[in-house]
Amino acid sequence: MRRLAVLLVLVAVAAGCGGGGAPPTTPTTPPASGGGGRDPGVQVQERAFEAGGGSGIVASKRYPGVLWAIRDRGGQDRPGKPQNALYAFKVSGGRVGTLAGGASFKAVPMPVEARDWEDIGRDSEGNLWVADIGDNECDRTDTALLKVGEPDPGQTRPAKLLATYRYRFPDPPSGCAGRNAEAMFLVDDVPYLIDKAEESTLYRFPSLDPDAAVTLERVGVLAGQVANLSGADLSTDRRRLAVNTHTVLSIYQAADPSLDGPALVADLISRPPAWTVQLAGPGAGAANVEGVAFGYDSLDLHLLAENRDVYFVPASAYER
16 A cells, blocks of 8 residues: 555656646645745645746736736746736635636737736726836836736737836936836826835836836835835725735835825835735745735735745735
């Protein structure tokens, strides 16, 4: 019996490592002590995002339970898994479910080249904003936000591009055309970017001009010494701002959610995060958590990693 058990384990491992096998989709809930350096309550569904290279995520306003994801420049096109596409999926109870038709993820093509897409947001009308803001070599002069009409997750035709908004930073480092950024969110339909640096600085669009690049306005530095952020999202009720690195999730709390745009943002970042969640152990670079999103009308959080893992952090897991 022991030899049979060992053989069955080896067969299972081989099936999981082959190119043709389906990726495991069972979420792992860490024990009380945390698994792999994770805090208790953080649920991970390993390799659930089959396309890989996930870099941004946001909840749909129009389609209950639907989340939209994008891939960054590290991803490669594969049949049914294009790089320049919006990916629709659902999460229920921490598990990736199925969309109409039975698929776990649905790719909706985008009518524009994917350069270095790093985050995705949503405005008050439900339009999606794709942040083509990655600039690792600090030499890009074409970084932009792409405003897209939210498509039907079941459609096969490309999403509709509504506008392209180019921008420049007011304070690029010496010798650089701009700044690398991977985090973006919207407040009162105004986009805000956070640069990826040791000191996380937040910038806002003072205006939106589809015909000319605008110079961003520097808002301030996020309190709490959060560094090298790879994602951001504002809760629907405007009470919380979530930001993340590859291994740590931080949630800021507003003192007065009724404040208007710039005042609300200044208030949110003026104090250290109210909660911090360890997503992976120190130095666990393979996790590479990139995107974060609140559920629509929810304080639960969803995250997406470059290595295909899908994370779920219920509010009860960080409100401790």
